[in-house]
Amino acid sequence: MRRRIWLWVLLPLGLALVLVVAAEAQGEAPTDDQVNAIAKKLYCPVCPNTPLDVCATKACQDWRAQIRDQLAAGWSEPQIIDYFVAQYGERVLAEPERSGFTSLVWILPMIAAGVGLVGFVEVVRQWKRRRAAAGPPSMFAASPAAAVDPETLARIEGELEKMA
Amino acid sequence: MLNEVGWLALLIGFGLSLYASGAAAWGGWKGQSRWVASARNAACLVFPVLTVSVLALVAALLRLDFRLAYVADVSSQAMSPFLRATALWGGQQGSILFWGWLMAGFVGAVLVRPWRSDRELFPWVIAIAMLTTAFFVSLAVFITNPFERYWLVPGAQELTRALSAPPGAMPYVPAEGDGLNPLLRHFGMIGHPPTTYLGFTGFVIPYAFAMAALITGKGREDGWIRATRRWTLVAWMFLSVGLILGGRWAYDVLGWGGFWGWDPVENAMLMPWLTGTAFLHSVMITEKRGMLKVWNMILIILTYALSLFGTFITRTGVIGSVHAFAKSALGPAFFIFIGLTFLGSMSLLFRRLPDLRTEHELEGVVSRETAFLLQNLFFLAITFAVFWGTVFPMISELVTGTKITVGPPYFKQVAGPLFFALLVLMGLTPLLAWRRHGLHSLARTAAPIVAVSLVLAAGWAYVHRLHPAAWAALWLVAFAAVAVLAEFVKGVRARMETRREMALIALARLFARNRRRYGGYVVHLGVLMIALAFVGDTYFKQETQGSLQVGEELAIGGYRLVFEDLRTYAGSDGRDIVEARASLYRGSKFVAALAPRRDFFVVQEQPVTVPAVYSTPGEDVYVMLVGWEEIGYGSTTFKIYLNPFINWAWLGGVAIVLGVLLSAFPGSRAYAEVSYELRPRRLDSAEPAGESA
Numbered sequence: 001m002r003r004r005i006w007l008w009v010l011l012p013l014g015l016a017l018v019l020v021v022a023a024e025a026q027g028e029a030p031t032d033d034q035v036n037a038i039a040k041k042l043y044c045p046v047c048p049n050t051p052l053d054v055c056a057t058k059a060c061q062d063w064r065a066q067i068r069d070q071l072a073a074g075w076s077e078p079q080i081i082d083y084f085v086a087q088y089g090e091r092v093l094a095e096p097e098r099s100g101f102t103s104l105v106w107i108l109p110m111i112a113a114g115v116g117l118v119g120f121v122e123v124v125r126q127w128k129r130r131r132a133a134a135g136p137p138s139m140f141a142a143s144p145a146a147a148v149d150p151e152t153l154a155r156i157e158g159e160l161e162k163m164a
Numbered sequence: 165m166l167n168e169v170g171w172l173a174l175l176i177g178f179g180l181s182l183y184a185s186g187a188a189a190w191g192g193w194k195g196q197s198r199w200v201a202s203a204r205n206a207a208c209l210v211f212p213v214l215t216v217s218v219l220a221l222v223a224a225l226l227r228l229d230f231r232l233a234y235v236a237d238v239s240s241q242a243m244s245p246f247l248r249a250t251a252l253w254g255g256q257q258g259s260i261l262f263w264g265w266l267m268a269g270f271v272g273a274v275l276v277r278p279w280r281s282d283r284e285l286f287p288w289v290i291a292i293a294m295l296t297t298a299f300f301v302s303l304a305v306f307i308t309n310p311f312e313r314y315w316l317v318p319g320a321q322e323l324t325r326a327l328s329a330p331p332g333a334m335p336y337v338p339a340e341g342d343g344l345n346p347l348l349r350h351f352g353m354i355g356h357p358p359t360t361y362l363g364f365t366g367f368v369i370p371y372a373f374a375m376a377a378l379i380t381g382k383g384r385e386d387g388w389i390r391a392t393r394r395w396t397l398v399a400w401m402f403l404s405v406g407l408i409l410g411g412r413w414a415y416d417v418l419g420w421g422g423f424w425g426w427d428p429v430e431n432a433m434l435m436p437w438l439t440g441t442a443f444l445h446s447v448m449i450t451e452k453r454g455m456l457k458v459w460n461m462i463l464i465i466l467t468y469a470l471s472l473f474g475t476f477i478t479r480t481g482v483i484g485s486v487h488a489f490a491k492s493a494l495g496p497a498f499f500i501f502i503g504l505t506f507l508g509s510m511s512l513l514f515r516r517l518p519d520l521r522t523e524h525e526l527e528g529v530v531s532r533e534t535a536f537l538l539q540n541l542f543f544l545a546i547t548f549a550v551f552w553g554t555v556f557p558m559i560s561e562l563v564t565g566t567k568i569t570v571g572p573p574y575f576k577q578v579a580g581p582l583f584f585a586l587l588v589l590m591g592l593t594p595l596l597a598w599r600r601h602g603l604h605s606l607a608r609t610a611a612p613i614v615a616v617s618l619v620l621a622a623g624w625a626y627v628h629r630l631h632p633a634a635w636a637a638l639w640l641v642a643f644a645a646v647a648v649l650a651e652f653v654k655g656v657r658a659r660m661e662t663r664r665e666m667a668l669i670a671l672a673r674l675f676a677r678n679r680r681r682y683g684g685y686v687v688h689l690g691v692l693m694i695a696l697a698f699v700g701d702t703y704f705k706q707e708t709q710g711s712l713q714v715g716e717e718l719a720i721g722g723y724r725l726v727f728e729d730l731r732t733y734a735g736s737d738g739r740d741i742v743e744a745r746a747s748l749y750r751g752s753k754f755v756a757a758l759a760p761r762r763d764f765f766v767v768q769e770q771p772v773t774v775p776a777v778y779s780t781p782g783e784d785v786y787v788m789l790v791g792w793e794e795i796g797y798g799s800t801t802f803k804i805y806l807n808p809f810i811n812w813a814w815l816g817g818v819a820i821v822l823g824v825l826l827s828a829f830p831g832s833r834a835y836a837e838v839s840y841e842l843r844p845r846r847l848d849s850a851e852p853a854g855e856s857a
Binding site for chain 2: 031032033036041043049051054056061089090091092093094095096097101102104105106108109112113116117119120123124127128
C-alpha cells in the first residue's frame with residue numbers, strides 16, 4: 001500500500017520532468033553547430049568516405065535537417081546515432097564499433113604492436129647474448145686476436161687505413 | 165598519324181623493356197657481358213621511345229583530338245592549354261603511361277651513372293627494374309590503352325572503346341570532350357600525381373639494387389645501400405612532397421577545412437612513406453654498425469610492394485573513395501603482380517638469410533642502435549594499423565557482408581600515440597651515442613632540453629586554451645624541436661670555441677662538414693612543423709556554422725564575419741558561380757574581404773566548394789559558403805573553421821625538400837665518405853653524441 005502512494009507521488013513528478021525537458025528542448029531551436037557536432041560522428045550513407053557534416057550533396061543536407069528535427073524533438077545524441085545505424089547500417093559510423101567482428105579492427109593493431117615489442121626485446125637480448133659470448137665489452141680490451149674472425153679484422157684494418 | 169606513332173612507340177617500348185629484362189637476366193646468369201651490354205642498350209632506349217608515346221598523347225590533348233577516347237574523357241575546349249597538357253595524368257590510361265614513362269626515366273638515369281665496385285649488380289638491376297617497367301607498359305598496351313578510340317557498334321547501347329574497328333562499327337568522334345574532373349583543376353592536383361609517381365617509381369632503384377645484391381650474394385656488403393642512398397632520399401622527398409601537395413589540394417578544394425582525412429587513397433600513399441622512412445633510418449645502422457641487414461631487405465621490399473599497392477588502390481578504385489576517380493579492370497593484373505613481387509622477393513631473401521648475419525653486437529641497451537630499432541618498430545606498427553584500417557572495410561564486407569567505415573577517429577586513436585612515441589625518440593636519439601650510453605649522462609644532456617620545451621609548451625598553453633592532451637602534444641613537439649635545435653647550437657658553439665669562427669660562418673661550415681647529418685636534422689624540423697599542424701588540427705581547431713541575413717555576423721575565436729552580399733555569375737571553364745561577399749573583423753578591426761564560392765560545373769554537373777581563407781602564420785580563418793536561398797538571398801549559411809598552425813604544414817614541406825637536398829648532394833665526395841666511417845672508440849667516448857666535429 002505504501003509503495004503505491006510513492007508511485008502516485010513519483011508518477012506526476014516524473015511526467016512533469018519529462019514535459020519540462022521536452023519543452024526546453026523545443027524552446028530553443030538546435031544550432032547548426034549542435035547538428036554538425038553529431039553529423040561529424042557519422043559518415044554520409046551514399047558518398048564514399050565523406051563525413052556527414054561536410055558533405056554537400058542534397059541527400060546529406062536532408063539528413064542534417066533530420067538530425068536538427070530529432071534534436072528539436074528532444075532526442076539525445078546516442079539516440080540519433082542509433083537511429084542512423086538502424087536505418088543505414090554500421091557503415092555510417094565514423095568510428096568503427098568495438099564489438100563483434102568489427103572489434104578486430106581495434107584489436108589486431110594492438111596485438112601486432114605487442115608482438116613487435118616482444119620481438120624488439122628478444123632481438124636486443126639476442127644481440128646482448130651474442131656479445132656476452134663474443135667476449136669483453138671493448139674491442140680494445142685484451143682479447144685474443146683469434147677470437148675475431150679474419151674478415152672482421154681485415155675490415156677494421158681497411159677502415160683504419162682509410163682514416164689515416 | 166601522330167596517334168599511330170604514339171601507339172607504335174608504346175608497343176616498341178614494351179618490347180624493348182621485356183627484352184632488356186630477359187637479356188640482362190640471361191647475361192647475368194650465364195656471365196655473358198654481350199647480353200648485358202645488349203640489355204643495357206635496350207633499357208636505355210625505353211625512356212626515349214616512351215617519351216615519343218607520351219609526347220604524342222600530350223599533342224593529342226593539346227590539339228583536342230577527340231578521336232582518342234582518352235582525350236574526349238579528360239579534355240575539353242573550355243580548358244586552357246596548360247590544363248590540357250596536365251590532363252596527361254588526369255585519368256586512368258594517361259596515368260599508367262605516365263607511371264611507366266617516369267619509371268623508365270629513373271632506370272635510364274641509374275644506367276648512365278658511373279658503375280664501379282657495384283658492377284656485378286648491374287645485370288640484375290636492369291633485369292628487375294625493366295621487368296617492373298614492362299609490367300606497367302604492358303598495362304598501357306593491353307588493358308588501359310590511351311590510344312583507344314570510340315566506336316559505334318550497331319545495336320549496342322554504349323560506345324565501345326577499342327584500338328581498331330569492331331566488325332561493322334562506325335568511328336565516333338564527339339564534338340566536345342567531358343573535360344578534366346573539376347576537382348582536379350588545382351595546382352595541388354596538378355603537382356601531386358607527378359611527385360607521388362616520382363616517389364613511387366623512385367623506390368624501384370633501391371629495390372632493384374637490393375634484389376640484385378641478394379641474387380649475386382652481395383647482400384652482406386652494404387654496397388647496394390651506399391649506391392642507392394641518394395636515390396632513396398630523392399624518392400622519399402618526392403613522396404613527401406606528393407603527400408603535402410595532396411594535403412594542400414584537399415584543404416583548398418574538398419572543402420572540409422582540413423588537409424588530411426585518413427582516406428584510403430591518402431593512406432595508400434602514407435604507407436610506403438612510413439616504411440620508406442623506417443628504411444632510411446635502418447640503413448644508417450647497417451652502414452655504421454653492420455647490423456639489421458635482413459631488416460633493411462624486409463623494409464625495402466615492403467616499401468616497394470606498398471608503392472605498388474598504393475598505385476593499385478589509386479588506379480583501380482578497389483576501395484571506393486573520393487580520390488579514386490579512376491575505375492577499371494586493372495585489379496587482377498595488379499594484384500597478381502604485387503603478390504609475385506612480394507612473395508618472390510621474400511623467398512629470395514629467405515634463401516640468402518645465412519649471408520645476412522649481423523657483424524656487430526649490441527654493447528649497451530641504452531644506445532642509438534636500440535633507439536633506431538624501436539623507431540623502426542613504431543613505424544611498422546603505424547604502417548600495420550593504417551594498412552589494417554584501410555583494408556578492413558573490404559574484409560568486413562567479404563566476411564560478414566556488413567559494410568563498415570573506418571574513419572579518422574580510428575586512425576587518430578591507434579596511430580596517434582605511436583606518432584607521439586616517435587616524437588620522443590626523435591628528440592632523444594640525437595643525444596644517444598652509438599654502441600652505448602649511460603642513463604645518467606643521457607639525463608644530464610636531456611634535462612635542459614626538457615626544461616626549455618616545458619617552458620615553451622606552458623607558454624603556448626597559457627595563450628591558447630588549455631587541454632591536457634593538447635598541452636602534452638605541444639610539449640612533445642617542442643621537446644623534439646628543441647632537441648634538434650640544440651644539436652645545431654652545440655655544433656656551432658664547438659666550432660666557435662675551437663676555431664674562433666663567427667656564429668653564422670660556424671653554422672655554414674657545420675653544414676658543409678656533415679651535410680648528411682645536419683640536412684637530416686633540417687628534415688626533422690620540417691617533420692616537426694607538420695606535426696605541429698597536426699596537433700593544431702586535432703586539438704585547437706574550432707568551427708562554427710550559421711545562417712546570416714545581409715549585415716548579420718558570425719563569430720569564432722576573436723574573429724567576426726559580416727555578410728555583405730551574394731551574387732551569381734558565369735565563370736570561365738564552363739562554370740556557374742555563386743559567390744558571397746563578407747568582411748572579416750578581428751575584434752573591431754577590419755582584416756580582410758572574403759569571397760567564398762560554390763562553383764557549379766555545368767557539363768560535369770559537379771559542384772565545387774571554393775573556400776575563402778584569411779591566412780596568417782599562426783592560424784587560418786577558413787570560410788565556406790554552405791547554403792543559400794534560391795529566391796531573395798534572404799538567408800545564407802556560412803561555415804567557418806579556425807585552423808591554427810596549419811601553414812606550418814606547407815612550411816614543413818619546404819624544410820623537408822631543403823633538408824633532403826642538403827643531405828643528398830654533398831659538396832664533395834670526400835665529406836660524404838668520411839661521415840660513413842666507423843671511428844675508433846676513444847673518439848666516440850670523448851664526444852658521446854656523434855660522428856662529426
